[in-house]
Amino acid sequence: MTSPFTAEKDLSSAVRVTWLGHAMFLLEDGSGHRLVTDPYGEGVGYKPRRVEADIVLVSHDHFDHAATDLVSGTPEIVRDPSPRNVDGIEIVGVPTFHDQSGGKERGPNIAFRLRMQGLTFVHLGDLGHTLGQDQVAELRGADVLFVPVGGTFTVDDAQAAEVVEALAPHIAIPMHFRNSACSFPILTEEPFLSRFRRVERAGNSTVYISPEELPEPTLVLVLDFAS
Numbered sequence: 001m002t003s004p005f006t007a008e009k010d011l012s013s014a015v016r017v018t019w020l021g022h023a024m025f026l027l028e029d030g031s032g033h034r035l036v037t038d039p040y041g042e043g044v045g046y047k048p049r050r051v052e053a054d055i056v057l058v059s060h061d062h063f064d065h066a067a068t069d070l071v072s073g074t075p076e077i078v079r080d081p082s083p084r085n086v087d088g089i090e091i092v093g094v095p096t097f098h099d100q101s102g103g104k105e106r107g108p109n110i111a112f113r114l115r116m117q118g119l120t121f122v123h124l125g126d127l128g129h130t131l132g133q134d135q136v137a138e139l140r141g142a143d144v145l146f147v148p149v150g151g152t153f154t155v156d157d158a159q160a161a162e163v164v165e166a167l168a169p170h171i172a173i174p175m176h177f178r179n180s181a182c183s184f185p186i187l188t189e190e191p192f193l194s195r196f197r198r199v200e201r202a203g204n205s206t207v208y209i210s211p212e213e214l215p216e217p218t219l220v221l222v223l224d225f226a227s
Helices: 133-139 157-167
Strands: 015-021 024-028 034-037 055-057 076-078 084-086 089-097 108-116 119-123 144-148 171-175 199-201 206-209 219-222
Touching (some): 015 171, 055 089, 076 084
Parallel strands (some): 034 055
Antiparallel strands (some): 015 024, 084 089
């Protein structure tokens, strides 16, 4: 069954979202903006991606999330949580941690919230813990949430499900899980998916999301990674 989100839409009213693998997504809108999250380099399993963008978000400075040298153009690279407006795209970061020990094991992590083409996106990076009340208040109610689900280096399936429930997005897109490309010692997406009733596999690496077609309640939308 074809997902309605894979039907091509005019980017004047939708955002095109492409999963390039791991925690790396490309978001494109009708104004020509190209925003990339957490670009990865060698050693992840996916083939390294060379992509052009004008904005790059980096949740933390690890090799599998901060390969900004592979992004061409003259992008503004966002590595801190300070609020900013980049050519009309509002971006703010919420400080979190890469582990459950306040960063003592793997350091800090930034969860980014951004507004693009009338939609609110939240990218959790390598979130390693469930969220506190203040963090929930800052991140809750996104239209699209990119959430790590593989465990070991991030929240696991149960914690990820708790985060999704707390943030209540319209669409939750799982990321950072083991598959045919990524052989990290982490979980596949399946344990996380088993915790939800509303799950849809797009069957594609690219989806189109518009403000007029947001599901209710939360839909877990699983993308294929771009080959």
